[in-house]
Amino acid sequence: MxxxxxxxxxxxxxxxxxxxxxxxxxxxxxxxxxxxxxxxxxxxxxxxxxxxxxxxxxxxxxxxxxxxxxxxxxxxxxxxxxxxxxxxxxxxxxxxxxxxxxxxxxxxxxxxxxxxxxxxxxxxxxxxxxxxxxxxxxxxxxxxxxxxxxxxxxxxxxxxxxxxxxxxxxxxxxxxxxxxxxxxxxxxxxxxxxxxxxxxxxxxxxxxxxxxxxxxxxxKVASAQRLTVGLVQTNRGAADNHLAVDLMQKEHRDLSRELVAVQKPDLVVWPEGVLSVSLASREGSLPTWALGDLQTPLLFGACLQIKEEGETRFCNSALLADGSGRILGNYDKTVLVPFGEYIPFGDIFPQLYAWSPYSAKFFSGRSTQPLKLGSHLLSVSICYEDIFPTHIRKLMRGGGEGRKADVMFNLTNDSWYGNSVEPVEHLALASFRSIENRRSLVRVTNTGISAFVDPVGRIVSRTGVWTREVLVDRVPLLDGGTLYGAAGDWIGWLCxxxxxxxxxxxxxxxxxxxxx
Structure with a gap:
């Protein structure tokens, strides 16, 4: 009993x-x-x-x-x-x-x-x-x-x-x-x-x-204008940003030159945090040798140091440069990772940063404007921002000018999570942004999974995890909006x-x- x-x-x-x-x-x-x-x-x-x-x-x-x-x-x-x-x-x-x-x-x-x-x-x-x-x-x-x-x-x-x-x-x-x-x-x-x-x-x-x-x-995709995009995944983890930074950057340049020579893309994309860049302003040019002398527009992740509003700021940024190195636009990451890119209440208690020396202190971005490449508008997010539907929806609304982007890009470093299921989880969550906004999503990561996602949310092509690869596809450029884009999470608020x-x-x- x-x-x-x-x-x-x-x-x-x-x-x-x-x-x-x-x-x-x-x-x-x-x-x-x-x-x-x-x-x-x-x-x-x-x-x-x-x-x-x-x-x-x-x-x-x-x-x-x-x-x-x-x-x-x-x-x-x-x-x-x-x-x-x-x-x-x-x-x-x-x-x-x-x-x-x-x-x-x-x-x-x-x-x-x-x-x-x-x-x-x-x-x-x-x-x-x-x-x-x-x-x-x-x-x-x-x-x-x-x-x-x-x-x-x-x-x-x-x-x-x-x-x-x-x-x-x-x-x-x-x-x-x-x-x-x-x-x-x-x-x-x-x-x-x-x-x-x-x-x-x-x-x-x-x-x-x-x-x-x-x-x-x-x-719509069948009749859409297309942008040929090449992604570079060097299989260099986060530690290489400190231990082998010169080699990591050289490999990005070398793979990109090979990619451009064979595939001739309209745009080459590097993942999050590849370069460290110090700028006096958000305009100007970068040395072409640092970008691989590609003579092709490049979208890349950078640790940006810039002096604004009387202070020196460090930002986790994405920069878009043309073939001559001229900066066409940039985006600073807005949704920062706690304890990695900032410490909660760290501004009030600065000692917290001394107790966690590996934590960075990045400035949160403010702009939601798309970046302009010729006549094309590119919406850019960094790292895990693409799993936040409301943030991507805000970016896709085009900022104050209301210029809706033709395609979405995400630059990510997923090497922090080892050989785990996280890269698939991240990609699966991100793929819904394509459906919600009816735009293609281009994701490039340093160790995988880099992928092209179509406006239906299907993963058209992808790299492996912890592999060294390049990936090229012709991305459709769409316009128009969706009910979700207009009304947001109405079902969540109703429930x-x-x-x-x-x-x-x-x-x-x-x-x-x-x-x-």
Whole structure:
């Protein structure tokens, strides 16, 4: 009898852990995307009959397991990026997993609260509350659940009006329907025909919309003007910026000269942080030998030192130069990595930088203007900025002049994360910016994955990870906008409003019953 009680006590915790495992194995990188369609079923069964407070803890456990398994590369990032010892990396991973796990904790608490009297309401409450949490909960490394479906193009096209949050909503709706169908069959031996039919119709509409939009975008691409772009990936990690800087820069120049001689691109692109550049102003020229004497426009990442507004600033920048070395434009990274590119509260407590000598102190950029190459407008982001939908949407609005770019570029250094799933996760998340804005995305990294992503979000061509390669493609230049570009994360805000309303109503209803 004791064993049976122990088993019943442990079963919900096992369900929470199982959902966490299914969550990270189904995510981008591990790429078992179909697991995300039912990863919540063990947790939903674990939540049956639980009080909301205990549901919160069970959801948090699932979130910690899911994010801990999916973000294991954080350990190496802390070692490489901040020079922290291994144990500090483990502690950092636990902190990040616990922080990001709050999404599942609040989701479990809210869903349990809303559905305790009418269990069928899980069909709408689960996706609404999840989408609200993905929108509202701040994360250092956003990891939208919808990114798990990045290879299923017919399901992801709804991102051009609902963003990646819309795809997350769809995935949770599938989970909720499968769970409810299982409950009905197991407890009542009946089929939840209405719920199943509603899901079938939804999937039919989503895939039908996907097919129509793919065909429409492909027609525009077929008649679009194109820019031939060459990417240079030298397979030099972050440490080479300090230990072998001359060799690293020489290899970029040598590979670029070979690329230009054979492929004759309109633009060559180098990844983040290749050169160190000191400028008196944001105009002028750079020596052509430093850029490889390519006689071809070059977009490259640089550590920029510049004196502005009476102070010397260091910026993580992207510079665009023409074939003669003349600077055509530049972009400073805006969304900086905490503890790597700045230390939170470091301006108030400067001693923090002394305690973390590997942390840089970069100035956050302010401009959202695209860079101009001839008649073409290029929107540029740096490193993990391309996983922030609202930031890329802001860049694509073209700044004060409203000049919308024809194509998006991202310059990245992903070597901090070792030989892990992070480069695939990063690329999968970034690919949704192409759908949301209906523009091609060109990503160049120092160690992989460099890639060309079409306006449908498909990865047209890519390099390997930790490989030395060049990659060339003819990129279509498009115009126009999307509903997402105009309205942003409307579905997230709508779900947040609904969630607050129904949770408040459920809480007041509980208090009213308790007072009777």
């Amino acid at each position: 004791t064993d049976s009680k122990d088993f019943k006590f442990l079963l919900p915790w096992g369900g929470a852990i199982a959902s966490g495992i299914l969550m990270f194995v189904g995510y981008a990188g591990f790429d078992q995307f179909y697991l995300e369609w039912f990863f919540l079923l063990p947790l939903l069964w674990a939540l049956r009959g639980q009080r909301p407070k205990r549901a919160f803890i069970l959801g948090w456990l699932a979130g910690i397991v899911g994010h801990g398994g999916g973000f294991y590369w954080i350990i190496q990032m802390f070692q490489q990026f901040a020079g922290a010892p291994w144990i500090a990396g483990v502690f950092g991973l636990l902190l990040l997993a616990a922080a990001n796990g709050i999404v599942l904790a609040v989701w479990a608490w809210g869903t349990t609260l809303v559905t305790r009297d009418r269990q069928w309401q899980v069909l709408w409450a689960a996706p609404v509350i999840w989408t609200a949490m993905e929108k509202l909960w701040p994360e250092v490394f956003p990891n939208y659940l919808g990114a798990s479906q990045y290879r299923i193009s017919h399901l992801t096209q709804i991102a051009d009006f609902a963003g990646i949050l819309g795809v997350s909503f769809l995935v949770i709706y599938i989970n909720a329907t499968l769970y409810w169908a299982t409950v009905c069959w197991r407890e009542q031996r009946t089929m939840a025909w209405r719920a199943i039919a509603a899901l079938a119709v939804t999937l039919l509409l989503v895939t039908g919309y996907g097919e129509l939009r793919i065909r429409e975008v492909e027609r 947040a409003a609904i969630s607050l309303f129904v949770i408040a109503r459920s809480t007041l209803s509980k208090k009213a019953r308790a007072s009777v």
